[in-house]
Amino acid sequence: MERLERIENYQSTKGTVLTIGTFDGVHIGHKKIIEKLVEEAKNNSLNSCLLTFSPHPREVLQKDAGIKMLSTLEEKAHRLEKLGLNVLVVHPFSKEFSRLTAREYVEDILVKQLKVKHLIVGYDHRFGRNREADIVDLHYFAKRFDFAITEIEAQDVDDVAVSSTKIRNALSEGAVHKANQYLGYRYSISGSVVKGKGLGRTLGFPTANIEGIPTKKLLPANGVYVISTTIDGQRLKGMMNIGQNPTVNSGGLHLEVHLFDFDADLYDQYIPIELHKRLRSEKRFDSLEALSAQLKEDKSLTLKYFKEGLLF
Numbered sequence: 001m002e003r004l005e006r007i008e009n010y011q012s013t014k015g016t017v018l019t020i021g022t023f024d025g026v027h028i029g030h031k032k033i034i035e036k037l038v039e040e041a042k043n044n045s046l047n048s049c050l051l052t053f054s055p056h057p058r059e060v061l062q063k064d065a066g067i068k069m070l071s072t073l074e075e076k077a078h079r080l081e082k083l084g085l086n087v088l089v090v091h092p093f094s095k096e097f098s099r100l101t102a103r104e105y106v107e108d109i110l111v112k113q114l115k116v117k118h119l120i121v122g123y124d125h126r127f128g129r130n131r132e133a134d135i136v137d138l139h140y141f142a143k144r145f146d147f148a149i150t151e152i153e154a155q156d157v158d159d160v161a162v163s164s165t166k167i168r169n170a171l172s173e174g175a176v177h178k179a180n181q182y183l184g185y186r187y188s189i190s191g192s193v194v195k196g197k198g199l200g201r202t203l204g205f206p207t208a209n210i211e212g213i214p215t216k217k218l219l220p221a222n223g224v225y226v227i228s229t230t231i232d233g234q235r236l237k238g239m240m241n242i243g244q245n246p247t248v249n250s251g252g253l254h255l256e257v258h259l260f261d262f263d264a265d266l267y268d269q270y271i272p273i274e275l276h277k278r279l280r281s282e283k284r285f286d287s288l289e290a291l292s293a294q295l296k297e298d299k300s301l302t303l304k305y306f307k308e309g310l311l312f
Helices: 028-043 057-061 073-082 102-113 135-145 164-172 176-183 288-307
Strands: 002-004 016-020 047-054 087-092 116-122 148-152 188-194 208-211 223-231 234-243 254-259 270-280
Touching: 016 028, 028 047, 028 116, 028 148, 047 073, 073 087, 102 116, 102 135, 116 135, 135 148, 164 176, 176 270, 208 270, 223 254, 223 288, 234 270, 234 288, 270 288
Parallel strands: 002 087, 016 047, 016 116, 047 087, 116 148
Antiparallel strands: 188 208, 188 270, 208 254, 223 234, 223 270, 234 254
């Protein structure tokens, strides 16, 4: 897959089957669009191309600096490449760009620069200054500039239309299993292992303390989670606590991973953590003994979930 940092960098004479959007998380709805895109491009000897933006338009237009994303740009690019996309264009989003009229956007950007021959968009696609244009306008421009349009309907899971916002809401509530269903894969967090205080080891549950997670990456609600990871080709099962360790009053947000049947040195390694299910919310225990007893229960339940195949 070719990755371009600006629209102007698309210099191919080859026309495109194009789609546009943030595609945060590349969830099951996004996947259907990309699969359709790739198929159409192959059938017509065109490039399959996705136009996305960085930073997120809301950060520019609404000063919503606190927005958290389901995927980093690298994670997004990885998933798009696996789906067979030819070209990913990541264009800098600015107020100036947002002021393009619908016609300027279509004629100058999509037609002249990206050479669109077929545009595939979601059912609710809007574009142009103040998001003034919709699918009706798009059909007008398609006829005017001679390109085809395919409109993709929302994808449902349990009769609920999937969207990145709904996935973010599910994660913020700790509903990882629901989020994974919407995504079509397990939500993951990656970070570097750093030294902690060693308390977990004294409790019989040594932990890898995770830091260096991108600031814009969404973390699920505090609590204890069933997780898995792959280290040096070995698939490992375990638990992760996200929270402030109220029992020992450590303060601040901590991510601590305990891996079953594994005790190698992971310091300074960058590891991916896949989340399967939330076991419970974080709580304060009256003693370290009570905390240790709860961790044993958590481990027993986690192993039960894995054994019985009850996890996404």
